[in-house]
Amino acid sequence: MVSTARCKRLYIVCSVSAIVICTFVTFSFQPYFDFSIIKHDPTIYYSTISGAYCFAREAPPGYVENPNVDDAFNSQHCSLENIHACQQIHNQTLLFRLHWSAGFASELNNLLRVFIYTIKTRRRLLIDGNSWNYQTFSTYFNISQGYFSPWLPSSSYCWQRQFVHLLSYQPASHTESLPEHFVITRDTSIGFQALYPIMESWEKGEDILEMKRKVAAYLWRTLNAETRDIVESYLNDIHSDDIHYAMHIRRGDKVTETNSIKTRKYIDAMEELIKKDTEKQWKNRVFVASDDANTIHELRQLKPEWNFVRFVPKTVHLHGHEQGSFDKLPQHVQIELTHILLSELEILSRVKYVVCTFSSNVCRLTQVLRKQHPSTVLSLDTNWDPL
Known part of the structure; x- marks a missing residue:
């Protein structure tokens, strides 16, 4: 026994x-x-x-x-x-x-x-x-x-x-x-x-x-039917087929773990990628995946002529992901935020170019989920590694 x-x-x-x-x-x-x-x-x-x-x-x-x-x-x-x-x-x-x-x-x-x-x-x-x-x-x-x-x-x-x-x-x-x-x-x-x-x-x-x-x-490929439906619903809401550029900006507890990258640098990096885009698919729309709602306000102030879009949770206002705080959230809130993260990963894996930081696990996972050439993901800090 x-x-x-x-x-x-x-x-x-x-x-x-x-x-x-x-x-x-x-x-x-x-x-x-x-x-x-x-x-x-x-x-x-x-x-x-x-x-x-x-x-x-x-x-x-x-x-x-x-x-x-x-x-x-x-x-x-x-x-x-x-x-x-x-x-x-x-x-x-x-x-x-x-x-x-x-x-x-x-x-x-x-x-x-x-x-x-x-x-x-x-x-x-x-x-x-x-x-x-x-x-x-x-x-x-x-x-x-x-x-x-x-x-x-x-x-x-x-x-x-x-x-x-x-x-x-x-x-x-x-x-x-x-x-x-x-x-x-x-x-x-x-x-x-x-x-x-x-x-x-x-x-x-x-x-x-x-x-x-x-x-x-x-x-x-084993994402269940409910998750797939929710992800597609999020993508349809923002007409993701018209989005070819994306950013992932990690704040929250990551700021204390690594050097913070100024928001302006994300815009500068995206402008360089747009200049190199020979297919000229630029439609002034940029998807922003971030754990901090204030980030998109900063981007809009710095580049008002661009149309920045993101997913907005219904149950909570994001001020930076803190793992300990997330773990204490009600179950339905955790599930909603995870569905949003999976939807963000889906867009990040589909778009033509991504600007992010490989010091973030989400950015490194994004590189893995993509089928495009590795050079289409531009990291503002470290190189990609398998960890």
Whole structure:
């Protein structure tokens, strides 16, 4: 018997019924990776972060476990060109637990990088979003469509899955097979930093932006019908088809984390892009994605001949995003603001040119969601990086 309190401490979802720990025959192809480069954070409780991890639902009538799932076939065909095959793998998975304290774009940027890790190691990505500070992951995404759901009918297979915390795993030898099922979460301030040395060793000489764009495209195709309808409604309201230029201006808590960029510089940068536009699609309309309503007033004062447009929340007046304050908002307000953010990301991904700052997670995610050449996004501070 495992108590609820202990399960919570170990990041394990349990049942109050008896838990049987079993093992599976590991898949024969197990590439070895040197996990010794991972540095442990002593503030994380590591000693027994493993055990049964069963997200159980009542089995539907007539449910029979399928013993003929061809994991070997799917693993062989798993690649960035065939992500669907990766998401059909059952015997090797990595469970990504969305954290309760991080920003939306920050967590999604990390999720996409972990998604690449699962493909490189021929695992299926599972997503647990039940403790997310943006409500559940299924509020916005169809978790079953992308085969991200960790939920299974209550069965022997479900109860036999044993997850090991990725950041605490240390192989006893180079011949030891990797655990079949890993779990990863932000945990503490180091969070995913421990995974980055592994990823960086793979990313050398690779087009990491293109890799992230492929996994992001797969994930974004799973936006649920309600979210798609809401996003399209926002876009239709501002006649987004006539908008070819956009800015993302981050204020709020980001101002204390990085050097503030004056509003005038966004206009100057946009003017340079307009001059370079050989197709002359300029219609004096610029979309502004910002967490501070005062920003658009500043822009209108500086450039009154331009038509700046934005999305206006119905439930709250924006004065800069502060993550701690957002986390305390009523659920319906959080959902509305997240729908607006997703709508902003949609426009930012569609327009011809974007001016923003890569110090912002939203700007870096924008670059990933776009299909245009990377040079069509102009950052006013740092270069793009995969973090």
